[in-house]
Amino acid sequence: MKIEIRPQQVSDANRFFEILSNPIFIYFSIKPKTINEEKKFLRLNSKKCRNKSEFNFSIIYNRNHIGAIGIRIDQFRPYIGEIGYFIDEKYWGKGITTQAVIKLEKFIISNLKLHRIEIRMAKGNKASQKIAIKCGYKKEGIMSKMLLVEGKWYDCYVYAKVI
DSSP states (O other), X not given: OOEEEEEOOGGGHHHHHHHHTOTTOTTXXXXXXXXXXHHHHHHTHHXXXXXXXXXXXEEEETTEEEEEEEEEEOSSSTTEEEEEEXXXXXXXXXXXXXXXXXXXXXXXXXXXXXXXXXXXXXXTOHHHHHHXXXXXXXXXXXEEEEEEETTEEEEEEEEEEEO
């Protein structure tokens, strides 16, 4: 299984739009309404990198673009980062996201001065809980009504790792 992460490109917009338009993504709050909206988001990546506020990557599996992973740095506590990710439904349950998290952690350790990494997920998102556990994150608690998706509030678990 060949998994890579690479910096996102504007040319990734069509694929991201395709993946995120899948109605099965009920726990993902950022859903572009158009491909142009996705391109606009992707164009901001270089500025986010320069500001050291966010680092976003595409997940490549056997040369196929299947999703995204990134880390957002807390601007008030720049020693804390939050990982987020998504992959195409066809690739769920294969351990790909777990490997992408491990690759992202290597980037974080080599390039960022973080002390703590968090992964937050809706309580119902069992797959993300498994990923966090496999990667050595510990469940720390519940954030009530933390995630808003299409007008519905979800409680979220917080998993964290100190590096």
